[in-house]
Amino acid sequence: MNDMNLTLQEKRNARMGVFFLAISLAIVVFFALNTPAGLTTTFGLNPGAATNAPQLPDVPVPTASTIWSLAILTAFIGGWQLAKGFKNSNIALLFVVLIFVLAFLTWAARGQSMNFLGIVSASLLRAAPIAFGALSGILCERAGVVNIAIEGMMLSSAMVSVLVASMFRNYDALNPATGHPLFPDWFATIGRTLDSLNLSPAVPWYLLIGLLAGMLTGGLLAAFHAWLSIEFKVNQIISGTVINIFAMGMTSFISQRFLQPIQPLNGSGTFTSLPIPVLSSIPMVGPLLFENRFIIYLLFILVIAIHVMLFYTRWGLRTIAIGEHPKAADTLGVNVNRMRYINVIMGGVVAGIGGAYFTLGSVGRFNKGMTAGKGFIGLAAMIFGKWTPFGAFGSSMIFGFADALQQKLQIFSAQVPIPSEFLLMAPYIITMVVLAGVIGRATPPAADGVPYEKD
Amino acid sequence: MTKDEKSPSKLVKQTFDLVLIPMLAVLTALIIGGFIIVATDTNVYTAFEEGGLGVGLSAVGTSILVAYGSMFSGSVGSWRDISESLVASTPYIFAGLAVAVSFRGGLFNVGVEGQLILAVMASVYVGSRFPFLPWIIHLPLTILAGMAAGALWAGLAGYLKAKTGAHEVINTIMMNYIVYLFADWSLNGFLCRVPCSSPVSPPVLPSAYLPQFFYRLHLGFPLALMVAFGVWWLLFKTTIGFEIRTVGTNPNAARYGGIQTTRVMVMTMALSGALAGLAGASELLGVNRVLASGFSSGYGFDAIALALLGRSHPLGVVLASLLFGTLRSGATRMQSLASIPTDIISIIQALVIVFIAAPAIIRWVYRVKAKGTDEGSTVLVQGWGS
Numbered sequence: 093m094n095d096m097n098l099t100l101q102e103k104r105n106a107r108m109g110v111f112f113l114a115i116s117l118a119i120v121v122f123f124a125l126n127t128p129a130g131l132t133t134t135f136g137l138n139p140g141a142a143t144n145a146p147q148l149p150d151v152p153v154p155t156a157s158t159i160w161s162l163a164i165l166t167a168f169i170g171g172w173q174l175a176k177g178f179k180n181s182n183i184a185l186l187f188v189v190l191i192f193v194l195a196f197l198t199w200a201a202r203g204q205s206m207n208f209l210g211i212v213s214a215s216l217l218r219a220a221p222i223a224f225g226a227l228s229g230i231l232c233e234r235a236g237v238v239n240i241a242i243e244g245m246m247l248s249s250a251m252v253s254v255l256v257a258s259m260f261r262n263y264d265a266l267n268p269a270t271g272h273p274l275f276p277d278w279f280a281t282i283g284r285t286l287d288s289l290n291l292s293p294a295v296p297w298y299l300l301i302g303l304l305a306g307m308l309t310g311g312l313l314a315a316f317h318a319w320l321s322i323e324f325k326v327n328q329i330i331s332g333t334v335i336n337i338f339a340m341g342m343t344s345f346i347s348q349r350f351l352q353p354i355q356p357l358n359g360s361g362t363f364t365s366l367p368i369p370v371l372s373s374i375p376m377v378g379p380l381l382f383e384n385r386f387i388i389y390l391l392f393i394l395v396i397a398i399h400v401m402l403f404y405t406r407w408g409l410r411t412i413a414i415g416e417h418p419k420a421a422d423t424l425g426v427n428v429n430r431m432r433y434i435n436v437i438m439g440g441v442v443a444g445i446g447g448a449y450f451t452l453g454s455v456g457r458f459n460k461g462m463t464a465g466k467g468f469i470g471l472a473a474m475i476f477g478k479w480t481p482f483g484a485f486g487s488s489m490i491f492g493f494a495d496a497l498q499q500k501l502q503i504f505s506a507q508v509p510i511p512s513e514f515l516l517m518a519p520y521i522i523t524m525v526v527l528a529g530v531i532g533r534a535t536p537p538a539a540d541g542v543p544y545e546k547d
Numbered sequence: 548m549t550k551d552e553k554s555p556s557k558l559v560k561q562t563f564d565l566v567l568i569p570m571l572a573v574l575t576a577l578i579i580g581g582f583i584i585v586a587t588d589t590n591v592y593t594a595f596e597e598g599g600l601g602v603g604l605s606a607v608g609t610s611i612l613v614a615y616g617s618m619f620s621g622s623v624g625s626w627r628d629i630s631e632s633l634v635a636s637t638p639y640i641f642a643g644l645a646v647a648v649s650f651r652g653g654l655f656n657v658g659v660e661g662q663l664i665l666a667v668m669a670s671v672y673v674g675s676r677f678p679f680l681p682w683i684i685h686l687p688l689t690i691l692a693g694m695a696a697g698a699l700w701a702g703l704a705g706y707l708k709a710k711t712g713a714h715e716v717i718n719t720i721m722m723n724y725i726v727y728l729f730a731d732w733s734l735n736g737f738l739c740r741v742p743c744s745s746p747v748s749p750p751v752l753p754s755a756y757l758p759q760f761f762y763r764l765h766l767g768f769p770l771a772l773m774v775a776f777g778v779w780w781l782l783f784k785t786t787i788g789f790e791i792r793t794v795g796t797n798p799n800a801a802r803y804g805g806i807q808t809t810r811v812m813v814m815t816m817a818l819s820g821a822l823a824g825l826a827g828a829s830e831l832l833g834v835n836r837v838l839a840s841g842f843s844s845g846y847g848f849d850a851i852a853l854a855l856l857g858r859s860h861p862l863g864v865v866l867a868s869l870l871f872g873t874l875r876s877g878a879t880r881m882q883s884l885a886s887i888p889t890d891i892i893s894i895i896q897a898l899v900i901v902f903i904a905a906p907a908i909i910r911w912v913y914r915v916k917a918k919g920t921d922e923g924s925t926v927l928v929q930g931w932g933s
Contacts, residue, residue, distance in 0.1 A: 240716065324905035329655055329716055333851055334900045340845075341893025348888040349587050468720050475717065513732040520721035527713035 105177045112170030112188050119163040119192060123199035124156065131155040133198045134205030137376060139213035144367050145378040155202040162195040193493075200501060200508045211496050213380055219485075219492025220391055220453070221246065221463070224446025225470020226477060226484035227394055231439035232314075234402065234479060235432050236415040237321060238541040240332035242443045243467025244339030245313045249306035249447025251343040254458045255351065257302025257360035257451075260286075265356035294366040295386045299452050302360055303387070306448035307441045313339070314440020318433045325543040344460050351458055362456040363387055387453040390445060391485075399481040411435055415537035418544040428544045443467070472523035479536065491519040564915075569856055569863075571909050572902035573870065577615075580895045584614045584887055613885045621880020622873040628880075630762035634834060636872025638663075640771040641826035642846045643853030643864040644778050645819045650859040651782055652815030653795035658704060658719025659823040660847025661726035662697040666824030667831050668730060668738060669696035671838040674751035674831070682754040686832070689755040693828030694821040700726070701820025702813050709809040715816065723847070734840055748838040757833035767829030772865065774825065779861040781818075791815050823847065845893075852896045855903045871896065 133155045137148040166188055178184040197206060225242045232239035263283035286297050313335055320331040351358035363385040371382040381392070402408035410431060413421035418428045450462050469491055476490075477483025498515035501508050585591055588610045595603030622632045642659050649656035656662075670693035677685060704722060707713045733739075734746035741749075757766040782788035793801040794811045802808050826846055831838065853871060857863025871892070878889040902909045909915065 240720070320901065320905055324907055326904040329657075330851075330855065330900065330904050333657070333848070334897050334904070337848055337852065337893055337900070338897035340848075341890040341897060345583075345888045345890040345894060346587065348890070465724055468724070471717065472721065511732050511736075513728040517725050517728050520724050524707070524713070524718055524721050527717060528707050528711040529713075 105181060106174065108181050108185065109170050109174035109177075112166060112173055112184070115188055115192050116163050116166035116170055119159060119166060119195045123195050124159045124163055127156045127159060127199060127202055129156055131203040133158070133201045133203070135197075135201075136205060136207035137209050138207070139209045139379045144372040144383060145375050146373075148375055150205060153198065155198055158198050159195050162191050162198070166191050200504050202507065204504070206500070206504075209376060209380065211493070211500050214496035214499065215489055215493040216380070216384075216388065217454070217492070218495040219488040220388055221446050221449050221466045222470045222473050222491050223391055223395070223485050223488035224442055224449060225467045226473040226488055227398055227481060228310075228439040228443035228446065229471050229474040230398065230402075230479055230481060230484055231411075231442060232436050233474070233540050234415045234537055235411050235435035236418060236537060236539040236542065236544070237318065237432055237436050238328040238332065239314070239317060239436065239439060240329055240468070240471065241313065241317050241335035241339075242439075242446075242470055243463055243465065244332075244336035245310045245440055245443035246447035246450065246467045247343050247461070247463045248313060248339045249309045249444040250450040250462060251346060251351070251447075251458045252309040253302040253306030253444075253448035254360045254451035254456070255302075255346075255357055256305035257298050258357050260298035260301050261296070261360055262356035294364045296361065296363075299360060299363055302452050303445065303448045306452075307444035310440040310442070310444025310447060311437050312440070314437045314443070315433070317440070318436040321543065322429050322432055325545075328541050328543075340461065343458070347458060347460055358457050360452055360456050362451075363453055385453055387445065387449050394442060394445075395481045395485045402481065412537070414544070415539055418539050418542075422544070422546065432544070446470070469519050472519055475536070476523060476526050490522075494518040565858065567915065568906050568909055569858070569867075569903060571913055571915070572856070572899050572906075575902055575909065575912065576895045576898035579898055580891055581611050581615065583894060584891065585610050614881055614887050617884040618874070618877035618881040620877075621884075622877030627762050628876070630764040632869075632873040632876040633764050633768050634872075635876040636868045637765075637767045637771050637833070638826040638830045638846050639849060639853055639868035639872050640775060640865055641822050641829060642850035643857060643868050644775060644861060645822035645826065646850045646854035647857060647859040647861065647864050648778060648782070648791070648822060649815060649819040650854055651795050652791045652812065652819075653798060654705065654708065654812065654815055654819075655716050656701060656704075656719055656816065656819045656823075657716050657851070658701060658722050658847070659819070659826070659850050660843060660845065661719070661723035662700050662820045662823035663827035663843055663847055664730050665700050665726050665827075666693035666697040667827040667838050667842055668733060669693050669824075670755075670828045670831050671748045671751060672738065674755035675749040676752075678752055678754070680754060682756075685752070685754040686757070689751070689832060690825070690828045693831075694824040697820035697822070697824025697827070698817040699820070701823065702817035705813040705816025708816075709812040731840065734838070738838070746840050751832060751836045755832055756836065757829060759833065763834065765829075765833030767833040770829065771825075774822070775861040775865045778822070782861070787814070791818075823850075826850075849893075849896060852900045855900050 131154075132152050134150050134152045136150050138145075169184055169188055172178065173181065173184060197208070197211075200206070225246060228242050228245070229239055260283055263280040283298075289297075291297055317328075317331050317335055320326040320334070321328045347358075365383055366386055366389070368382040372378040374382070400408075402411065410421060410426050413424075414426060414428045414431050422428050446467075447463070450466075451458055470488070473487035473491055474484050476487035477485070494515050498512035501510065501515070502512060585607050588606075591603065591606045591610055594606030598606075621628055623629050642663065645659050645662070646656055670689050673692040674685070674689040677688075680688070700722060701719070704715045704718045707718055708715045731746070734748065735743065738748045740747050757770075759765045780788075782792065790801070790806050790811050791814070793804065793806060794808050794815070798808055801811070827843070830846075831842075835842065849871065853864055853867045856867040856870075857865070874892050874895070875889070878887075878892045881887050881891075882889050
């Protein structure tokens with residue numbers, strides 16, 4: 093490392109230290125000085141009403157002194173960062189941000205009680221679609237294909253999965269004895285047979301078929317994206333935009349023509365909570381992680397699996413290679429374009445699961461434009477998480493937290509004068525700040541978005 | 548350029564190719580759109596089931612005829628319909644030009660939608676105040692407020708790109724959502740009509756109206772044509788335009804050639820944002836005259852299709868906008884008569900972009916040979932960080 097880099101690093105460390113001190117000052121000015129003496133904040137530590145885990149008692153803390161101690165702690169971390177410097181300043185940054193959030197919550201719920209674990213649990217549910225989108229983005233961009241069509245893939249999958257699941261679930265409603273049956277007899281027979289097996293109440297068979305249909309939809313759209321951007325070398329952003337416009341139009345079109353007039357086609361029910369036997373009885377962790385819906389477990393598995401596959405398997409190393417330096421990979425005998433096809437389609441399948449989450453995983457019906465930009469926030473989470481699965485999941489949790497928090501704060505709107513819209517803006521602003529390199533730097537794979545051409 | 552390439556016959560051929568592909572693209576998209584309409588028509592299935600092949604086929608014919616027939620009559624069936632089509636085209640021309648200008652400068656402004664909404668907010672703020680101003684001051688002031696808001700918002704993305712390398716696509720997407728949320732908040736706050744019972748702004752004062760002169764057709768339409776000419780002149784006849792296009796085709800060469808790429812990038816985005824602002828302002832002052840939530844029905848995204856279809860050329864954008872304005876306005880009639888959702892236009896639009904962006908598909912389908920130089924992808928291919 094040369095001197096130039098060292099000074100840059102030092103500068104960055106100093107900037108970070110000043111930032112920490114500023115946070116400390118902000119805690120004092122905004123929260124501590126705005127807190128009347130003698131109030132108590134109570135934090136609840138039980139997410140749901142009924143869980144397998146033992147109920148925990150609420151934790152009351154004195155509001156003012158808690159906030160003051162948090163401010164002092166932050167000031168200390170800032171001072172240390174300026175004087176000595178932490179080895180890993182990013183961890184320090186994360187810590188400071190967490191302290192700030194805690195101080196904010198303590199202040200927001202002053203004199204009242206707030207279900208802390210409830211917010212964290214809600215964050216997970218709100219983070220899930222973002223995380224699926226981010227994982228999808230990682231699979232594509234690590235291989236060097238920019239995919240801004242995740243939004244469209246999720247929207248399409250949301251509709252197709254609920255449509256297919258509803259078809260299989262409501263075969264009787266769709267197959268009336270009189271009039272025109274929408275589906276032939278054998279279709280209802282399949283449904284009746286599978287129903288009689290009574291497989292699993294938390295993971296019904298028709299939802300699994302719907303989920304598969306959603307994954308297929310995502311995969312097909314991704315294949316189309318790959319085809320356009322690899323075969324025809326269409327600008328990948330244009331190709332992604334096409335899919336987004338198409339998905340928006342097509343889902344709205346089908347929804348108006350079929351889902352709205354024929355209600356049984358738009359009511360699939362949802363996955364229900366599936367507690368994992370022993371693990372779900374662990375206090376705090378259990379209800380948070382191990383008492384979820386099937387599709388959330390799928391997310392956990394995917395985060396770990398993609399991490400392992402990306403960094404510890406031949407496939408993963410090849411993927412990274414073709415995203416960073418396709419020519420070198422090609423020279424070593426990797427079929428760049430074939431790998432890109434595979435990765436983009438896998439990304440589409442993951443986006444498909446994310447889409448199914450909107451319908452099968454949460455409300456059980458499709459509404460026009462229901463993904464509401466979550467696919468784009470997913471891209472932001474991918475960037476914020478520096479193109480790593482765990483980073484992306486963590487960022488999604490932060491964004492999900494902002495979302496859950498604005499919901500929760502509406503209860504405290506009398507004493508917290510922050511419009512919910514501004515909290516919802518946080519993910520977008522954070523992403524822009526990170527992209528601009530103000531705090532930390534996000535470096536994409538070197539060959540991201542560049543079509544590969546053999547000479 | 549050699550002498551041969553300038554010869555008239557070659558030029559005719561090139562122009563032919565330049566026009567033929569977009570026309571075939573639109574035609575193909577309409578045909579596929581017809582397939583989608585038929586395939587989602589339950590009457591057609593019933594006809595096949597009950598009446599056999601003959602009745603079924605006639606049902607197919609009826610389905611398409613009713614759909615496209617009502618679309619046709621709804622767009623150009625009467626003078627009023629024609630004026631409505633032109634009204635619908637007006638914001639498209641401005642928004643399409645906005646995207647086209649960014650394409651010419653090598654940037655991809657996906658944020659037209661957000662810039663447009665922010666501009667409408669600024670315009671409605673100015674337009675609903677100052678009752679003492681005469682229209683000669685109030686109207687330009689209101690339009691300028693919108694343009695300035697759009698230009699500043701887009702310029703920020705350009706600045707970030709030039710200074711930090713942050714990709715304008717991801718930034719403009721993020722900025723779109725920031726605007727949506729900001730608009731939600733404002734419409735329930737300082738922009739709300741007192742007493743604030745629903746998220747609607749106060750009406751624009753008549754002194755800031757763009758007057759309507761032919762049914763609902765307003766001055767925004769001739770203004771759009773003038774602006775299109777102005778953009779053409781700026782892009783192809785001035786030094787600024789030359790700089791924008793040079794940075795667009797080869798930023799490195801531009802830098803070595805002494806062009807300040809930072810300044811040009813910011814300027815390109817600001818110009819694009821100002822045009823997006825015009826789209827919003829003209830729609831506000833000419834048609835709606837009030838801002839409610841859901842003001843823009845995706846003009847910013849349609850604009851991408853228009854810029855591509857028009858090959859980022861102002862004349863092409865105007866023609867593409869007229870086409871899609873007509874289709875959109877006809878689709879409204881189609882929805883009420885044939886109950887086919889207007890979203891079919893979005894599907895057709897997406898298909899058109901596919902065929903324009905990958906002309907090889909069209910060439911293959913219609914066996915058209917590539918003539919002359921193929922106008923390749925309009926935008927430089929870049930990663931997020933570059």
